[in-house]
Amino acid sequence: MSPSSVKAIAEPRGAPRRGWHRFANPGRFLRAASKVQPWLTAFGVVLTAVGLIWGLFFAPADWQQGDAVRIMYIHVPAAWLASAGYLMLALCSAASLVWRHPLADLAAAEIGPIGAGFTALCLATGSLWGKPMWGAWWVWDARLTSVLVLFFLYLGHITLVRAFDDPTRGYRAGAILALLGVVNLPIIKFSVDWWNTLHQPATISLTGAPSMYIGMLWPLAFSAVGYACVFAALALAGTRAAVMERRIRALLLAEAARAEDSVPGAADALETQVPA
Secondary structure, eight states: OOHHHHHHHHSOTTOOOSGGGGGGSHHHHHHHHHHHHHHHHHHHHHHHHHHHHIIIIISOOBTTTBGGGGGHHHHHHHHHHHHHHHHHHHHHHHHHHHHOOTTHHHHHHHHHHHHHHHHHHHHHHHHHHHHHHHSSSOOOOHHHHHHHHHHHHHHHHHHHHTSOSSHHHHHHHHHHHHHHGGGHHHHHHHHHHHSOOSSOOOSOOSSSOOSSOHHHHHHHHHHHHHHHHHHHHHHHHHHHHHHHHHHHHHHHHHHHHHHHHHSTTHHHHHHHHSOO
């Protein structure tokens, strides 16, 4: 197998070059991600630290909930990113199934564990917040139950993409599950409006003014933007690592093929020297 064939494996030809499709080329994606990721990481760490310190130590306490409301600065951004992360997972799945985007499957496989982590953080902090407010660690409330379903959807996707010997089958099964699970997102969003629940209604809306004191809104905004930058940085880092791993595997396969062509049986010796 020639070096040009190896490059064809690592960087498929014929990928569109306009719009977001131009990042279908793994080399172009790696170059762009290597420039963006450090900035996302820096902004994410700084903004998250500022928002959490501001909210946990300097923002005013709530007149009803007291200092217990401070867990909001950890819980609410995690809840937002849990849903937004699943939406990104579904978009990557659609790009994989419909447009055969070569990086979509890799990105979806990396987004799944990150989204599951943010969802777990949302559930844990929500339980800590619910105990002093409701007198219970958990109630089968519509909002809580739908977020728990979201967590299981993340776990299901993580399991499916790794459950098959053929990665393509795993990616396809995970993509189908991700798209089916999108129906849960509007349930999470509107559950407090559709049903009589213990969970409080949304205090921030795109169609109206927020019903939150500005001194509490700003640190929450800093935390939310910081969480989003951290999420994006982790997803980019994971996808970069997956692309480089695929490249290395293609190069090793090409080397094994060359060794087999030149010396019969040498490929087996080469494979024994390379860890799986």
